[in-house]
Amino acid sequence: MIIDAHVHAGEYYRHYTAAFAEEMMATTGMPPEALTAPEGRLLAHMDDAGVDRAFLLAFDVWRIEGFKVPNEFVAAICARHPDRFTGFASVDAGTPGAADELRRAVTELGLAGLKTAPCYLRMSPADPRWNDVYEVAQELDVPVLVHTGYTPAKKADPRFFSPRLLDRVAADFPGLRLILAHLGTPWTDTALDLMSRHSRVYADLSIFSWYRPAATVAAALARARSLGVLDRLLWGTDHPFCTMTDSVSRMRELAAADSLWPDGTALTPAEYASLMGGAAAGLLAATHGGTIR
Numbered sequence: 512m513i514i515d516a517h518v519h520a521g522e523y524y525r526h527y528t529a530a531f532a533e534e535m536m537a538t539t540g541m542p543p544e545a546l547t548a549p550e551g552r553l554l555a556h557m558d559d560a561g562v563d564r565a566f567l568l569a570f571d572v573w574r575i576e577g578f579k580v581p582n583e584f585v586a587a588i589c590a591r592h593p594d595r596f597t598g599f600a601s602v603d604a605g606t607p608g609a610a611d612e613l614r615r616a617v618t619e620l621g622l623a624g625l626k627t628a629p630c631y632l633r634m635s636p637a638d639p640r641w642n643d644v645y646e647v648a649q650e651l652d653v654p655v656l657v658h659t660g661y662t663p664a665k666k667a668d669p670r671f672f673s674p675r676l677l678d679r680v681a682a683d684f685p686g687l688r689l690i691l692a693h694l695g696t697p698w699t700d701t702a703l704d705l706m707s708r709h710s711r712v713y714a715d716l717s718i719f720s721w722y723r724p725a726a727t728v729a730a731a732l733a734r735a736r737s738l739g740v741l742d743r744l745l746w747g748t749d750h751p752f753c754t755m756t757d758s759v760s761r762m763r764e765l766a767a768a769d770s771l772w773p774d775g776t777a778l779t780p781a782e783y784a785s786l787m788g789g790a791a792a793g794l795l796a797a798t799h800g801g802t803i804r
């Protein structure tokens with residue numbers, strides 16, 4: 512089973528502002544209008560790439576950017592295609608009622624995870640305002656996917672890019688399952704060290720695995736292997752910022768070419784299967800009562 516662990520819901524004219532789309536797409540070589548994932552196109556891209564399921568993300572940056580991809584919108588797509596999507600809610604801890612909104616999104620809308628965007632919201636992921644949100648996520652046993660690493664969004668605060676900020680959160684909420692988005696690119700060593708210290712910290716490979724040179728990706732995966740955390744890495748694309756077919760090809764290349772790897776040993780079939788979906792399925796199976804949804 513192939514699971515893309517990082518896919519953005521949302522449509523260009525309906526949700527995103529033009530300014531945000533311009534800033535975000537500038538680094539991808541795609542036009543701003545490409546920041547759109549209408550349901551039919553998204554399913555077609557998944558089918559083309561052989562992707563069985565995607566973690567589909569809401570995105571609440573209303574307070575700073577003046578737009579959001581609402582939880583209800585994501586929940587409606589997931590309800591229409593429960594066999595293809597696992598929905599992640601998004602809340603802003605800088606806006607009153609965030610923890611209640613997460614509870615409602617999980618218990619009433621059926622969403623199965625949380626996506627947070629701390630640097631976009633100009634606050635640290637370790638800001639105490641997140642504590643009641645993390646408590647609800649821990650209580651409901653839903654994973655929290657946190658943006659870590661660089662973003663070209665001009666209003667984002669670079670003080671809050673580093674995955675190191677999650678160290679305190681992982682220590683304070685030992686039952687919480689955290690996913691570090693983009694393996695903290697470019698601070699991938701920091702992200703891997705965090706994973707080695709906290710057994711419930713995962714990371715996704717979106718953006719990193721496609722936009723960095725293949726040998727750089729192989730070096731990070733080899734380091735993950737040596738630290739014993741490779742089984743908590745989840746392949747993902749960040750679609751529509753990266754195409755699924757390109758990203759799957761890159762992973763196949765990494766699995767096939769021993770010469771790319773610092774120790775001369777490419778991914779084994781078991782490691783490849785784990786990265787491409789096994790680890791993500793295991794994460795879902797380990798949370799909210801064992802049902803994959």
Ligand SMILES: [Zn+2]
Pocket residue numbers: 517519692749
């Ligand atoms: Zn993303």
